Amino acid sequence: MQTTFLTYFNFYFSLFLFFSCQKSEKTNNLPIGSSHKVPVVKIQQIQSKPFLLQLxxxxxxxxxQQTQLFFKQTGEINRINFPNTSVVSAGRIIAELDNRKEKLLVLQAQDQFKKASFILNKLLIEYGGKDLDTLSIPSRVLENIKIQSAYYEARTALRHAQVQYENTFLKAPYTGVITNLKTKEHNQASLSEPFCTLINNSxxxxxxxxxxxxxxxxxxxxxxxxxxxxxxxxxxxxxxxxxxxxxxxxxxxxxxxxxxxxxxxxxxxxxxxxxxxxxxSNQLVIPKSAIVERSGRKVVFTYEKGLAKWHYVSISHENETHMAISEGLNAGNWIILDGNLNLGHDAKVEINKDK
Structure with a gap:
């Protein structure tokens, strides 16, 4: 009697487990959300128009304008008028050397030139000319008395002294910003190392x-x-x-x-x-959002009578927001702009009519 009871119990318990598993399996196979909603997409008609190519x-x-500036002669740097990052105008003195010796040489040369000019004027009068009037005697005679008076030598010496004096100043060749100035006052100026770099960054x-x-x-x-x-x-x-x-x-x-x-x-x-x-000009231009990748190829979905149509496309140009299509689409096609990531060929879609 007890055996018969156990037999019936096992039989009904097995049936219960069987139907419970069948119900569970069906439940697990239902799609998530259970309701099959038609995707809502935005569409746009494409036309041939200019495409803004971006390289x-x-x-x-x-x-x-960028120049390394050098002093043209050596000497002690006496003064730096503009530090790094200063803006200097063309012709301004950036720095200068100790030029006391050069000043004396200019004064000496000026004295020699005055002396030669005095002798020249004296010879001018002796040769029948007028005082301080070099045009009052023939040019050949004037040339001779200039040589006799050492006028040319004195003039050249004065110009040389003036150049030496000018070389003690470092001037800006154009308006710019001083950079890479590393030396300080009372250091020796170098002929091989630039004093600074001048940059015109306008x-x-x-x-x-x-x-x-x-x-x-x-x-x-x-x-x-x-x-x-x-x-x-x-x-x-x-x-x-x-x-x-x-x-x-x-x-x-x-x-x-x-x-x-x-x-x-x-x-x-x-x-x-x-x-x-x-x-x-004359490009089929579409937004990048219309492009999806399938198996490593570019795909665009078009909208045709409530269905999404799959098209492989070739891209000729692209910029930050759009692409120009060379193959796969035609002017007048309505392309799907969004909601296209999970679409398949001939999938039903609805148009988003919201503006």
Whole structure:
């Protein structure tokens, strides 16, 4: 009796477990959310229009005028009038040497020149000329008495002394900023080491490199966008002023860009990001959001009568926000802009009519 009870119990318990597992398996196989909603997408009709091609590269800013300044003779540095980072105008004296000896030499030369001029005038009168009037005697006679009076030697000696005196001053050849000034007053000036570097940073230049295949998109005078890496909020517009007519071993071509730098934020040696733009006509332009990748290939979905249609596309150009399509689409196609990540071919979709 007890055996019969156990047999029935095991039988009904096994049935209970079987149906419980079947129910659980069906429940587990239900899709998440259980309801199959039709994706809502945004669409846009594409037309042939100009495409803004962007070539992007990097470069380093350089001052267009940059000169290492040297004293032209040795001597003790007597005075430094402008320290590093000073802005000096053209012709201003940056520093000067102890020039007491040179001043004396100029005075001596002036005395010798006055003496020679006196003798010249005396000979002028002796040869029948008028006092202080060198045009009152023939030019051949005047030449002879200039030689006799040592006038030429005295004049040359005076000019030499004046040049020696001028060489004790270091002057700015143009308006600029003083950099790399390392020496101090009362040190000896060196003929082999620059006293300082003068930089005119009101106009800067950038040398950048582009691919040989991109050369047709760049021309002299073309505007270029420049963003220094040091400043997130500063943008500059430059112009291409030189294209080096040579391709290097890496297949790159050097271009140079000129930039106005009125606020002096740009420093010599700064890194900058460069965007060169050119408009290409008659291109099928679509937003990048319309592109998805499937098996390593670019795919765009079009909208046709409530269905998403899968198209492989080829891209000819791209910029930061858009792409130009060379194959796979036609003007007039309605493309799906978003909600396309999980779409399949012939999937049902609804249009988002919200503006």
């Amino acid at each position: 992007q590269t990097n470069g380093i800013t350089k001052a267009q 106009i800067m230049a950038i040398e950048a490199f582009i691919l040989e295949s991109e050369l047709s998109y760049v021309q002299i005078g073309q505007s270029v966008k420049i963003k220094p890496l040091a400043y997130k909020d500063k943008n500059y517009i430059g112009k291409v002023y030189e294209i080096n007519p040579q391709v290097n071993q890496q297949g790159l071509v050097s271009i140079k860009i000129r930039i106005q730098n009125p606020n002096k934020y740009l420093f010599d040696g700064m890194n900058a990001h460069i965007v060169i733009e050119k408009s290409l």
